[in-house]
Amino acid sequence: MANNTTHTTEYKVLVRILLVLMFLTFVTISVTSLNLGAFSVTVALLIAGVKGFFVLSYFMHLKYENLLLRILVALVFVLFAVIVLITFIDYAYR
Amino acid sequence: MSEKTVHVEVHRDDEASKLGMWLFIFTELLLFGGLFLVYSVFRAEYPSNFHEGSLELSVTIGAINTIALLISSMTVAMALTAIQKDNKKLALALISITLILATVFLINKYVEWGAKFEHGLYPGSPLMKYLDRGHLLYFSLYFFMTGLHALHIIVGMVLLTICLFKVRSGNVNSKSYIHLENGALYWHLVDLIWIFLFPLMYLIN
Amino acid sequence: MSEEFEKTEYVSYLEHKGKYTGIRSWIYTLDHKRIGLLYLYAIIALFFVGAILGMLMRIELVKPGETIMKPQTYNGIFTVHGIIMIFMVVIPGLSVVFGNFFLPILIGAKDVAFPKLNRMSWWIYIIGCMLAVASQFMKDGPPDAGWSFYAPYSTTTSTNVIMATFAAFVLGFSSILTGLNFIVTIHQMRAPGMKFMNMPLFAWAIYATAWTQLLATPIVGITLLMLIAERLFGIGFFNPDLGGDPVLFEHLFWIYSHPAVYIMILPALGVITEIIPTFCQKKIYGYKAIAFSSLAIAGVGFLVWGHHMFTSGMSDQARWFFSFLTFLVAVPSAIKVFNWLATMYKGSIDLKPPFLYALSFIFLFTIGGTTGLLLGSVATNIQVHDTAFVVAHFHYIIFGGMGFAFFGAIHYWLPKMYGRMYNMKRATTAWVIIFIGFNLLYFPQFILGIQGMPRRYFDYLPQFQTGQIISTVGGFILITGLIMMVYNLVQGARKGEIAPANPWHGSTLEWQIPSPPSLENFDEAPVVKENPYDYE
Numbered sequence: 001m002a003n004n005t006t007h008t009t010e011y012k013v014l015v016r017i018l019l020v021l022m023f024l025t026f027v028t029i030s031v032t033s034l035n036l037g038a039f040s041v042t043v044a045l046l047i048a049g050v051k052g053f054f055v056l057s058y059f060m061h062l063k064y065e066n067l068l069l070r071i072l073v074a075l076v077f078v079l080f081a082v083i084v085l086i087t088f089i090d091y092a093y094r
Numbered sequence: 095m096s097e098k099t100v101h102v103e104v105h106r107d108d109e110a111s112k113l114g115m116w117l118f119i120f121t122e123l124l125l126f127g128g129l130f131l132v133y134s135v136f137r138a139e140y141p142s143n144f145h146e147g148s149l150e151l152s153v154t155i156g157a158i159n160t161i162a163l164l165i166s167s168m169t170v171a172m173a174l175t176a177i178q179k180d181n182k183k184l185a186l187a188l189i190s191i192t193l194i195l196a197t198v199f200l201i202n203k204y205v206e207w208g209a210k211f212e213h214g215l216y217p218g219s220p221l222m223k224y225l226d227r228g229h230l231l232y233f234s235l236y237f238f239m240t241g242l243h244a245l246h247i248i249v250g251m252v253l254l255t256i257c258l259f260k261v262r263s264g265n266v267n268s269k270s271y272i273h274l275e276n277g278a279l280y281w282h283l284v285d286l287i288w289i290f291l292f293p294l295m296y297l298i299n
Numbered sequence: 300m301s302e303e304f305e306k307t308e309y310v311s312y313l314e315h316k317g318k319y320t321g322i323r324s325w326i327y328t329l330d331h332k333r334i335g336l337l338y339l340y341a342i343i344a345l346f347f348v349g350a351i352l353g354m355l356m357r358i359e360l361v362k363p364g365e366t367i368m369k370p371q372t373y374n375g376i377f378t379v380h381g382i383i384m385i386f387m388v389v390i391p392g393l394s395v396v397f398g399n400f401f402l403p404i405l406i407g408a409k410d411v412a413f414p415k416l417n418r419m420s421w422w423i424y425i426i427g428c429m430l431a432v433a434s435q436f437m438k439d440g441p442p443d444a445g446w447s448f449y450a451p452y453s454t455t456t457s458t459n460v461i462m463a464t465f466a467a468f469v470l471g472f473s474s475i476l477t478g479l480n481f482i483v484t485i486h487q488m489r490a491p492g493m494k495f496m497n498m499p500l501f502a503w504a505i506y507a508t509a510w511t512q513l514l515a516t517p518i519v520g521i522t523l524l525m526l527i528a529e530r531l532f533g534i535g536f537f538n539p540d541l542g543g544d545p546v547l548f549e550h551l552f553w554i555y556s557h558p559a560v561y562i563m564i565l566p567a568l569g570v571i572t573e574i575i576p577t578f579c580q581k582k583i584y585g586y587k588a589i590a591f592s593s594l595a596i597a598g599v600g601f602l603v604w605g606h607h608m609f610t611s612g613m614s615d616q617a618r619w620f621f622s623f624l625t626f627l628v629a630v631p632s633a634i635k636v637f638n639w640l641a642t643m644y645k646g647s648i649d650l651k652p653p654f655l656y657a658l659s660f661i662f663l664f665t666i667g668g669t670t671g672l673l674l675g676s677v678a679t680n681i682q683v684h685d686t687a688f689v690v691a692h693f694h695y696i697i698f699g700g701m702g703f704a705f706f707g708a709i710h711y712w713l714p715k716m717y718g719r720m721y722n723m724k725r726a727t728t729a730w731v732i733i734f735i736g737f738n739l740l741y742f743p744q745f746i747l748g749i750q751g752m753p754r755r756y757f758d759y760l761p762q763f764q765t766g767q768i769i770s771t772v773g774g775f776i777l778i779t780g781l782i783m784m785v786y787n788l789v790q791g792a793r794k795g796e797i798a799p800a801n802p803w804h805g806s807t808l809e810w811q812i813p814s815p816p817s818l819e820n821f822d823e824a825p826v827v828k829e830n831p832y833d834y835e
Contacts, residue, residue: 083131124515
């Protein structure tokens with residue numbers, strides 16, 4: 001039974017991650033005023049994805065967890081993305 | 095038959111507990127996923143209506159809420175570090191700040207929704223029926239998704255409050271902190287969902 | 300898990316005296332074996348309620364026009380028949396009964412990872428069942444939208460849809476928590492030395508099922524909430540008048556409900572995989588192929604949902620895509636059948652009741668599966684969608700497949716669970732009656748369906764009556780066999796001859812412990828073998 005094996009993330013690392021996240025929030029708001037046409041959703045999702053990646057890796061500690069857990073998390077996101085894509089095979093061609 | 099005292103195991107398996115919480119997080123992601131799917135279908139069908147709908151939301155309040163949640167994610171992560179370093183006082187302070195920021199979020203949400211209600215905009219309202227179809231769907235999604243999210247904020251706050259008491263009583267300490275770790279994971283999930291919800295609701299162009 | 304294994308004295312889990320006595324020792328139990336039995340009793344009871352509802356439908360359909368009930372009643376009956384059978388019997392089914400009872404034993408553990416959560420899963424299940432029952436009797440009348448609750452009828456009918464869908468939502472929670480528990484159990488609680496590839500194949504089946512329960516169920520959860528919100532507030536997602544799309548409901552519904560059928564069948568495939576080697580006295584052929592095919596079925600099973608929607612108005616591209624994936628997902632199932640047959644080849648066959656059920660499973664599941672190909676190809680689907688053909692197909696798969704596997708499992712494992720044996724002659728006779736009744740009941744419906752008999756129809760043209768009569772007669776024979784089977788099993792469990800620990804000369808871990816097992820399953824630390832079929 002594995003207990004107390006969680007790595008300790010230092011305070012300053014957490015502060016730095018917060019600053020990165022706040023910066024990305026600022027970016028995502030500013031980017032709204034640009035006219036990117038069809039790409040605006042992609043860019044918004046990309047930035048959100050990067051923010052999510054930082055939350056998952058550092059706040060939720062995935063960077064220091066075992067590989068199996070990281071793969072599982074990735075698979076869940078992939079599953080969701082695939083389901084959305086397949087649904088659009090219907091909607092895009094109706 | 096002999097009266098056997100069963101050796102009830104007080105064994106802890108923190109790894110199992112954490113895996114369990116991650117699995118539960120997967121279910122939450124897919125729960126919201128269903129709503130994101132509906133959102134993507136209707137945004138693709140009514141792009142300009144969705145844009146117009148988002149203009150009715152205050153980007154400022156949304157941004158404040160985003161920042162509040164991001165900071166609260168950091169503070170709860172810091173609280174875990176504090177407990178690991180045996181700094182009980184700091185941990186209590188940080189969890190409390192997390193809860194305060196969560197409350198700020200909810201107050202903002204209350205203000206936002208209140209404003210909409212005052213304008214006659216709420217699920218099933220007569221006004222909704224007069225809107226363009228895309229607008230109606232946008233606002234239905236807005237209320238459903240932010241509402242479900244707010245419900246999860248409340249659940250997260252309950253979990254963290256329980257953690258607060260456990261830290262105070264010494265139940266959660268530097269040798270046994272899986273409850274705080276799991277509570278923090280749940281809180282990060284709530285933040286994660288908002289990270290996607292914010293641009294998709296407030297920043298449509 | 301490297302705790303010291305203390306040796307204990309044997310006390311059967313059924314005799315163990317804990318904190319509570321009487322019925323409270325059951326309702327408050329944390330023992331996975333008792334929880335498995337609690338589910339078993341609930342499921343048997345609900346199965347018979349569902350079966351009686353089915354018989355009422357069969358009586359109604361014995362002649363055109365009104366026979367014993369009004370059309371509205373008929374709609375309510377096929378709806379609740381589906382709700383009970385699907386959400387309360389077949390989806391929990393093998394997982395919660397035999398998964399709960401045997402998964403920990405098969406991996407050398409004392410219990411599941413989260414026993415209290417396990418108990419809560421049962422309580423939630425019971426609450427869900429009660430809510431579903433309530434929906435039948437509340438003032439707006441039993442729901443009549445079919446268990447699939449398609450919009451826009453489900454969003455506009457005046458019946459108790461909200462209560463019924465909320466019941467399904469609650470039952471979904473139970474399913475999710477069970478899946479979660481089993482995944483953590485398999486990851487964290489295998490006995491020292493038991494790697495994934497040393498696990499018995501029933502454990503692999505439960506593992507694949509648990510992932511599907513965990514990941515698919517939330518989607519129907521949110522869909523049902525959307526349905527409720529549509530009824531309460533008119534949010535518009537599925538209402539074309541408000542800009543929504545009813546087909547979107549179908550997508551969301553089947554994104555769960557297709558994986559749900561794999562929740563039903565994967566444990567069944569696992570049980571057959573355990574029964575066959577024992578009654579051929581031969582090791583299973585193709586362990587790896589069977590283990591990975593379980594995962595493949597679960598994975599690909601998430602991608603085929605649109606084959607329920609070929610006539611709904613989806614794009615052509617979507618229809619090609621889903622048809623292609625549907626043919627793909629048949630492959631891992633077929634692999635299992637080939638492996639079973641290869642196991643039987645040159646084996647020492649013993650036609651005991653569990654094996655009879657396993658053999659008939661292969662026959663019935665193959666019929667169900669191949670008719671599925673007819674349904675999975677778009678062109679032929681147009682002809683048979685929403686006809687009795689579909690009804691026959693899924694009853695062959697679910698009832699002939701999962702149901703027969705369930706019966707096989709209980710005949711296989713009853714001696715272990717209760718330490719007693721049932722009357723094998725009666726068991727065999729019951730099996731014969733069930734098999735005949737089943738085929739008489741459902742086979743005609745393939746033919747009726749191709750000829751044009753719609754499903755969920757109260758009335759029909761006179762040309763279909765012959766088939767309907769044969770079907771109804773089959774139903775009566777079937778239910779006679781079922782009652783005989785259950786009576787025999789109950790007699791056996793309560794007053795049967797004491798059974799030895801290993802009556803079937805099985806070679807998996809569960810046969811090495813006493814029957815019934817002791818409270819914590821193993822009184823001595825289990826010695827793990829590399830091959831899970833090497834325990835003698």
